[in-house]
Amino acid sequence: MRHANDREIWVNLLDRFPHPYTLKDAGEFIELTRELAEEGDREIAVGIEVDGELAGSIGVFPGKDVHARVAIIGYWLGRKYHGRGIMTEAIGLWVDHLFTDSHWMRIEADAFGWNPASGRVLEKNGFVKEGIRRHAVWKDHRPTDAVVYGLLREDRKRHKESNS
Numbered sequence: 001m002r003h004a005n006d007r008e009i010w011v012n013l014l015d016r017f018p019h020p021y022t023l024k025d026a027g028e029f030i031e032l033t034r035e036l037a038e039e040g041d042r043e044i045a046v047g048i049e050v051d052g053e054l055a056g057s058i059g060v061f062p063g064k065d066v067h068a069r070v071a072i073i074g075y076w077l078g079r080k081y082h083g084r085g086i087m088t089e090a091i092g093l094w095v096d097h098l099f100t101d102s103h104w105m106r107i108e109a110d111a112f113g114w115n116p117a118s119g120r121v122l123e124k125n126g127f128v129k130e131g132i133r134r135h136a137v138w139k140d141h142r143p144t145d146a147v148v149y150g151l152l153r154e155d156r157k158r159h160k161e162s163n164s
């Protein structure tokens with residue numbers, strides 16, 4: 001709650017991430033992720049621990065219908081931890097973990113047009129910027145572009161080979 005209750009975090013995420021972010025919201029989110037994990041659901045979230053505290057999270061939302069084999073990821077990290085390479089590392093670990101499940105053929109993330117740092121952590125993990133869905137998002141009372149990033153298994157493999 002301490003890190004999540006931050007408008008600068010909220011403005012870059014879907015509206016299901018509340019603002020203000022209360023202790024009750026944090027408790028409900030943790031409870032929900034526990035239940036989903038116990039059910040073996042593919043919609044899941046993991047915490048990112050830094051210096052012994054829960055500093056952020058990465059979630060996976062399975063696409064629907066013909067997109068069911070697409071894992072859509074969303075993520076955030078408390079502001080005091082920004083710029084230390086933490087999310088770049090966390091996303092790398094997480095996409096490698098996701099691809100151990102043969103169900104997934106693609107991992108996708110959409111960053112809002114005003115959020116280059118998010119695109120950067122994706123590109124640093126091999127994601128390909130595929131295009132811009134212009135004004136696909138209504139956020140913070142204004143139309144916003146969604147920058148679409150995709151990662152296929154071969155993209156990740158190529159990225160790791162070129163960085164080894």
Ligand SMILES: CC(C)(COP(=O)(O)OP(=O)(O)OC[C@H]1O[C@@H](n2cnc3c(N)ncnc32)[C@H](O)[C@@H]1OP(=O)(O)O)[C@@H](O)C(=O)NCCC(=O)NCCS
Binds near residue numbers: 012074083086088
């Ligand atoms: C986006 C976010 C997850 C990044 O986490 P982080 O741990 O600070 O990221 P890292 O330190 O691993 O990498 C950040 C990269 O973005 C770059 N960056 C930061 N601000 C930038 C800006 N305004 N323009 C361009 N690049 C920027 C950094 O220089 C760094 O790249 P580099 O290593 O090549 O120099 C974090 O800022 C955050 O939680 N933001 C709010 C929520 C959010 O945006 N979630 C993503 C929704 S799609």
